[in-house]
Amino acid sequence: VGKNGSGPWQHEEMMLAVDRRVKAQDHQYRVIPVLLPGADRGKRGKLSKFLVRSTWVEFRESVYEEDTLAYLIQGIKGERTALVKQDNATICPFKGLAYFDVDDHSFFFGREALVEWLLNDLKVAKENKFLAIVGASGSGKSSLARAGLLAALKHGKIPDSHRWPQVIIFPGENPLENLALGLVGQSILDAGPKSIQDFIDSCIQNERALYLTSRAFTSQNPERKQFVLLVDQFEEVFTQCQDESIRKSFIDNLCYAATASLGGIIIVLTIRSDFFGKGAPYEQFSALLPKQSYLVGPMNEAELKDAILLPAQQYAFEYEPGLASKLQEDSLAEVGSLPLLQDTLRELWRRKVNGTITYETYQELGGLSGGLDKRATAFYQELPEAKQSLCKTIFLRLTQPGEGAEDTKRRVSIPELLVLKSEREDVEELLAKLSGPDIRLLTIDKDFVEISHEALIRNWQLLKSWIEQERENLLLHRRLTRAAEEWTAAEERSDYLFTGTRLAQYEEWADQEEVVLNQQEQAFLTRGIQQRGQQKKRNQFIRFGAAMILLLFSTGLLFALITSNQARKEALKNQGSSFSALALSQLQGNDKVASFEHFRLAEEAHYLNPNDFAVQNVFHNSYRNFRPNLLLSGHNGPVRGANFNCDETKILTWSDDHTARIWNIKDPQNPIILNGHYGSVVGAS
Numbered sequence: 001v002g003k004n005g006s007g008p009w010q011h012e013e014m015m016l017a018v019d020r021r022v023k024a025q026d027h028q029y030r031v032i033p034v035l036l037p038g039a040d041r042g043k044r045g046k047l048s049k050f051l052v053r054s055t056w057v058e059f060r061e062s063v064y065e066e067d068t069l070a071y072l073i074q075g076i077k078g079e080r081t082a083l084v085k086q087d088n089a090t091i092c093p094f095k096g097l098a099y100f101d102v103d104d105h106s107f108f109f110g111r112e113a114l115v116e117w118l119l120n121d122l123k124v125a126k127e128n129k130f131l132a133i134v135g136a137s138g139s140g141k142s143s144l145a146r147a148g149l150l151a152a153l154k155h156g157k158i159p160d161s162h163r164w165p166q167v168i169i170f171p172g173e174n175p176l177e178n179l180a181l182g183l184v185g186q187s188i189l190d191a192g193p194k195s196i197q198d199f200i201d202s203c204i205q206n207e208r209a210l211y212l213t214s215r216a217f218t219s220q221n222p223e224r225k226q227f228v229l230l231v232d233q234f235e236e237v238f239t240q241c242q243d244e245s246i247r248k249s250f251i252d253n254l255c256y257a258a259t260a261s262l263g264g265i266i267i268v269l270t271i272r273s274d275f276f277g278k279g280a281p282y283e284q285f286s287a288l289l290p291k292q293s294y295l296v297g298p299m300n301e302a303e304l305k306d307a308i309l310l311p312a313q314q315y316a317f318e319y320e321p322g323l324a325s326k327l328q329e330d331s332l333a334e335v336g337s338l339p340l341l342q343d344t345l346r347e348l349w350r351r352k353v354n355g356t357i358t359y360e361t362y363q364e365l366g367g368l369s370g371g372l373d374k375r376a377t378a379f380y381q382e383l384p385e386a387k388q389s390l391c392k393t394i395f396l397r398l399t400q401p402g403e404g405a406e407d408t409k410r411r412v413s414i415p416e417l418l419v420l421k422s423e424r425e426d427v428e429e430l431l432a433k434l435s436g437p438d439i440r441l442l443t444i445d446k447d448f449v450e451i452s453h454e455a456l457i458r459n460w461q462l463l464k465s466w467i468e469q470e471r472e473n474l475l476l477h478r479r480l481t482r483a484a485e486e487w488t489a490a491e492e493r494s495d496y497l498f499t500g501t502r503l504a505q506y507e508e509w510a511d512q513e514e515v516v517l518n519q520q521e522q523a524f525l526t527r528g529i530q531q532r533g534q535q536k537k538r539n540q541f542i543r544f545g546a547a548m549i550l551l552l553f554s555t556g557l558l559f560a561l562i563t564s565n566q567a568r569k570e571a572l573k574n575q576g577s578s579f580s581a582l583a584l585s586q587l588q589g590n591d592k593v594a595s596f597e598h599f600r601l602a603e604e605a606h607y608l609n610p611n612d613f614a615v616q617n618v619f620h621n622s623y624r625n626f627r628p629n630l631l632l633s634g635h636n637g638p639v640r641g642a643n644f645n646c647d648e649t650k651i652l653t654w655s656d657d658h659t660a661r662i663w664n665i666k667d668p669q670n671p672i673i674l675n676g677h678y679g680s681v682v683g684a685s
Contacts (some may be wrong), residue, residue, distance in 0.1 A: 032075045032426040041120045055113040093311035096440045097339050097452030100143035104150035110307035119157050129266040130258035130288050134273050135296035137454045138336025141270040143233050160646040165227040171236040175250040176200045188217045209254040213258045218264035226264040235275040237398050239408050242482055255284035304328045317355045330368040339455035344371050376460045393516050398451050401474045409451040484524035497528040501683035632663050654681035
């Protein structure tokens with residue numbers, strides 16, 4: 001294809017060539033798309049499926065580029081070999097459960113065609129510079145973005161792209177903070193707490209904050225026309241970030257920066273396909289995502305062949321006859337097989353015999369699907385019992401149970417694990433083993449640790465059983481962890497503490513033997529319980545004080561009235577006798593739900609004539625008989641509790657029948673029923 005692109009004649013020639021290739025035995029007739037200098041592939045949607053899925057040979061500057069010519073000759077001969085061979089046999093070219101990073105591009109094979117299309121999408125982008133790499137877990141999205149796209153940009157595959165800074169972040173629980181730190185790491189944003197906090201506040205207040213930051217950077221660095229921002233594992237915005245205002249601000253800033261005409265930023269996302277629909281509530285994002293996304297599927301036969309054989313050619317080892325084909329066959333049969341393939345290849349490489357990877361070793365590992373489960377279980381079973389309990393706790397803390405989606409891994413700061421109910425040395429020792437070269441079930445990056453790949457969550461049967469057994473506890477625990485972290489970040493302000501029913505629920509939950517809290521979480525709950533006790537004492541003091549003031553006021557008023565007018569005293573005494581007689585008549589009546597007013601009459605009579613034996617007798621009988629005689633019927637299940645309102649004219653009850661009810665003491669036969677609960681009502685006020 002030349003500068004003028006392909007027309008009807010070229011299309012006809014291509015169709016004839018493809019037809020001949022299909023009819024040829026073993027595909028010996030080869031069809032290779034070649035792009036000459038100055039030519040443009042165009043958009044994927046306008047090309048045939050064959051051209052989209054083929055690996056192109058692209059001459060960028062001239063037709064005499066040595067590496068490109070060598071690549072074309074390989075294609076013509078049907079020979080696929082590594083262009084640069086390494087003599088160092090100690091380097092393992094397989095990453096296990098970890099992703100291929102930017103600097104691992106030299107042994108990243110099988111995705112060359114996809115990388116070229118991603119580069120092409122960025123080159124032809126006119127209106128925006130936004131690209132989402134979408135795929136199922138285990139499809140290799142992170143490796144494609146890092147060792148594929150970003151490595152190609154770093155090596156100048158787009159003019160001047162080798163000058164562009166690259167910012168790589170995970171969203172985590174606070175994507176705006178992680179974005180700010182990523183920008184600081186590439187000197188795009190000034191370091192220092194104030195600068196970082198100002199940027200975060202600006203993003204929350206203004207969707208143009210990231211765009212303005214990129215404009216300021218490119219204006220101060222004219223040789224760097226733009227920079228690249230990779231937001232890896234974008235689904236963490238939905239699984240780990242619980243603050244909707246931060247989530248929305250983060251998404252809005254990304255979208256505005258990517259679509260602004262003068263923006264100096266290219267935004268690349270990797271996102272799991274089962275989270276694709278989560279962006280629907282965000283208008284700009286939901287409009288961008290379908291138009292600017294590239295769906296990554298599983299590797300085809302040719303790609304798997306390259307991923308298995310080319311590292312062996314480059315790093316001077318070989319497979320026993322038939323083993324490479326078996327690995328390829330097993331990978332095609334397994335959903336999300338890439339991390340399992342890489343993990344198996346790494347273990348096979350470690351156990352090679354005289355530079356040869358053997359079929360026997362592959363069988364000993366348990367094959368592609370069983371090797372990871374077998375290795376993880378063997379490691380766990382070899383631990384002492386106390387260490388097994390700690391190992392389980394660590395893995396559960398590193399897992400985010402799905403709510404309407406698959407379970408995912410969770411990135412955790414190492415200090416969060418070091419303050420578990422175990423010796424610090426034991427935690428550090430176990431983390432070192434789990435992330436070491438022999439096991440590599442965990443990945444440690446600076447101050448954070450995470451499960452190396454979600455393939456472990458899907459394929460380690462023991463871990464899957466732990467998650468199912470503890471799913472409800474894990475969901476509760478994640479909410480507690482987030483609340484404790486927010487409380488700490490807010491300098492332990494009391495208004496961040498749990499109160500009321502929520503505190504009681506977590507207090508009861510934390511008493512379970514299997515619940516393991518770290519020091520921060522325990523301090524958060526303890527402070528909430530202490531605050532509740534202090535509040536209870538304050539309320540009791542307030543009630544006592546109010547009662548004393550009322551009593552003193554009533555006594556003083558009565559004394560003033562008595563001393564000023566003896567006749568008034570006689571009148572009050574007579575009135576008290578009348579109240580007493582009226583209350584007595586009600587107590588002797590057949591009405592079992594005596595009006596609360598009559599109890600008040602007896603109480604008033606007692607205050608007016610405290611030394612009158614008959615009045616005292618009526619008052620005590622009324623007080624003793626009133627509450628037992630108030631029968632509240634109507635709940636269809638056990639009643640969990642009841643409370644009077646402040647003036648004791650109404651009663652609130654709650655029950656296992658999924659309702660709460662408000663009873664008027666004057667009319668207890670017609671309570672107000674509060675429906676709509678989906679379970680037992682365990683508290684109300």
